[in-house]
Amino acid sequence: MKILLLEDDQILCESLKEFLELEGYFVDVAHRGSEVFDLTYEERYDLYILDVNVPEVDGFDVLASLKEAGDETPAIYITALTDINSISKGFAIGAEDYIKKPFDPEELVIRIKRKYQKEDLLLRLNDIVYNPTTRVLQKDGQTIGLGEVQQNIFHTLMTEQNKIVDSYTLMDFLEQPSANALRVNLAKLKNKLGIEIKNIRAQGYMIENL
Template identity: 30%
Template structure:
């Protein structure tokens, strides 16, 4: 999952970014509204966290412009302004959620999980493909009775494949959703991580769930 964090308080921005990265999200961050729009217009994010009181362009203006472009990126507003009028204004512009500062990071993560689920067909925290179970809340992965330990990057790729099960995802799509703009890329880094996942998910199993579509990409799919 790829998330944009637009927060002008630099210490807060770093804390949010590090927290999300530890959870396996690909994160881009910026400090004003104009930067936020540039990022949002340039990439397809699974969610955006916008501070309302940002320089150059506030969060309301960013959201209004985003929606006028037809982009349905889920947006969570962060603000110290807790009046009902402020919340109503944000929701009326198309915000999906609202979190008042100061906030608990566990609550922020829970709200992000809800927002990212809105972009998929899954409405619970558990995704099932055959005997594979992926819990997007706890980031736990089980196949049959076997618990599978994954790194944060391995989990992020697996979750992205699972949320798009049955669809072929290209190398570029996986890079764009799991890594951020600072990622310089590599000719086979995605291939390497897919290999890691195959060993952990499919090794020793009769049914293989991770499929290669030669010349196109990969998908997660159960045999018919």
């Protein structure tokens, strides 16, 4: 799951980014409202987390502009504005949730999981539970973070369980594609997660889940 976080307090922003990444999310950050438009032009996100009082364009106007442009990405406001008018405005614009500052980062994660982690979407492999929508990976109940390359490889293999994924598809995720680099990343995945990834000679790789 890829998140865009708009927060002008750089200490809080970095703290939230680090916390969310430890939970397995990919996070881009913006400190000014105008930066959101640049980032959303180049990237597609699964969730926006928006502060309201930010420089240049406030969080309310940011989301309103995105909605007017046809962007239906869910959004959560995190803000110190706690009056009923501000809360009503946030929901009227189209926010999915509204969290009042100060808050525990764990509360934010709980709300994200509650809204976007559906039980029937979860994929299981031995002691691993994986949500392909949020890309949150848990092993023995503990969230495991993967780098972007290994995350993409694992996601592809996990969502295609019992099917052969050709090597070239997996190599597309590498910065410098090669069969050897792919083998190295697969070996790291196997060691970190304790899973078996089968090498189907001259065809590709597969996670088998019988």
